Amino acid sequence: MLKTFSLGGIHPAENKLSAGSPVEVLPIPAVVSVPVSQHIGAPGEPVVKKGDAVKVGQLIAKTTGFVSSNIHSPVSGIVDKVDEILDASGYKRKAIIIKTDGDVWDEHIDLSPELKRDITLSAEEIVKRIGEAGIVGLGGATFPAQVKLSPPPGKVCEVLIINGVECEPYLTSDHRLMLEKGEAMLVGVQILMKALNVNKAIIGIENNKKDAIAHIEKLAAGFTGITVQPLKVQYPQGGEKQLIDACINRQVPSGKLPIEVGAVVHNVGTAYAVYEAVQKNKPLVERIVTLTGLSVKKPGNYLVRIGTPISAIIEAAGGLPEDTGKIVGGGPMMGKALTSIEVPVTKGTSGILILPKKIASRGIVENCIRCxxxxxxxxxxxxxxxxxxxxxxxxWDMAEEEKIMDCIECGSCSYTCPSSRPLLDYIRLGKGKVGQIMRSRTK
Known part of the structure; x- marks a missing residue:
């Protein structure tokens, strides 16, 4: 019997339309807009100014705190300006706008296709390199990876869990990464194991990706301590706490982090980015993005430079369908509607979903029927x-007592509500306010 988490969950229609589409390299845009905040934590501080020439991989914004991340230029060209742009949520954020001129990479980056398996850096050097390269969690949370690799005093990691679940309906970028970059990803897993000083890693993959399970199992046979755990198709299996429960049957206490039960979780995309950072000295300047939807002419997976306008991916996929009702950044469950198709791809952009009008609108909100x-x-x-x-x-005090901050914002409640109540919307609002109150106590 396939493993899964022990509490709740749903199984929405999958619509993995792009699962069979190999990754395509998107052409480099004429202009990129690179936000200095693409991660949880403090924004980066720009280290370039208008008129500066930059190469691909060059540092353009540096960390400003322990929980922060470096930002690197995804293109070569000239800095046009440092200005505010609209982000995916519709808020103005500081960004570095670069006009592209060719594709010249920093000379320290190894662009050869050769796989490098030998890990020569020490654990401390690995964590430092990952931090310098601006690697964040690519599953959507965008937590700076080097922070997860630095457990607090007294806490010890016993097992590394790699998230290959990709439980969001429609999204397939992680699926394609495992099929096309599986061996390099596994070297990345080994690097993370060395950084954490653990000898056991489990890669959790939902059973709707049988080809990825078979492929990674075959490759993992050549790596010590790495196993694959097929999982039941059950949303939100990809949630950190749900994945830990499913893989090792340990429950993370309320308000605590995975390290509390001896686990650290990283996404398969993060593991691959770690491989490129440590073995190839390549910072995070591009990622795979799924562009999909029931009316999209060419649903697919695209390797996209950070800062590329989303409109460029839509164009590559055949343009905006006539019956478009909503464009969502991410998947249908946890994603958010975009205010513009000119917002840039960021490190956390795993997918773009184009919904037709007939399914894009919400139902009429009715009274709760206590079901x-x-x-x-x-x-x-x-x-x-x-x-x-x-x-x-x-x-707010009662909301905190009822553990509103434990909500992982998976959207299962809103999905299942027969009264079409905007449960997640209000819970997100409440989390923001309660989080603000809790932070004010520590000042």
Whole structure:
């Protein structure tokens, strides 16, 4: 019997339309807009100015704190300006705008296709290199990778868990990465194991990716300590705490991190980026993005430079369908509607979903009928109907007591609600406010 997490969950229609589409390299755009904040934590501080010439891989914004990330130029060209642009959420954020001129890479980056298996750096050197390269979690959370590799005093990692689940309906970028870059990804896993000083790694992959499971299992036979764990198709299997539960049957306590149960979780895309950073000295300047939708002419997976406007990927996929009702950054469950197709690809952009009008609109919001479906599907054991009410009425102390901060924002509650209530919207609002209150206590 396939393993899965122990609480809640749903199984929405998958629509993995681009699963069979090999990764295509998207042409480099004439202009890129590179936000200095593409990660959880403090924004980067620009180290370039208008008129500066830059190469691909050159540092253009440096970290400003422990939880922060370097930003590197994804193109070669001239810095046009440092200005504010609209991000995927519709807010203005500082960005470095670069006009492209050729494709000249920093001379320290190894661009050869040769696989490098021998790991020569020490654990400390690996963590430092990953930090310098600006690697963040590529599963969507964008947590700076070097921070996860630096457990707090007294905490010891016993097992590394690699997330190859990709449970969001429609998205297939991780799937294609495992099929096309599996061996390099596994070297990346070994690098992470060395950094954490562990001898065991588990790669969790949902059973709807049988070709990826077979391929990675075959490759993993040549690596010591790495195993593949096929998992039941159950959303949100890719949640960090759900994946730990499924793979090693340990439950992360409320308000705690995975290291509390001896685990560290990284995404397969992160593992591959770590390989490129450590073995090839290549910073994070590009990533695979899925562009998909029921009406899209050419759903596919594209290797895209950071800062590329999303409109360029849409054009490569055959243009915007006439019946477009909504464009979502990410998948249909956790993604957010975009305000413009000119917003740039960032390190956290795993996919772009184009929804037709007939399924893009929400249902009419009706009264709660006390059916408790939202409670039964919540993978964190919360009461979403109550959290929405508390956020709606601004009862923040009770919202905190009811563990609103434990919500992983998977959207299962909103998906299953027969009254079309905007549960996740209000819970997100509540998390923002409660988080602000909690942070104010520590100042």
């Amino acid at each position: 408790s479906k939202c409670v039964s599907v919540c993978a964190m054991g919360l009461s979403p109907y109550l959290l929405m009410t508390l956020a709606e009425k601004a009862i």
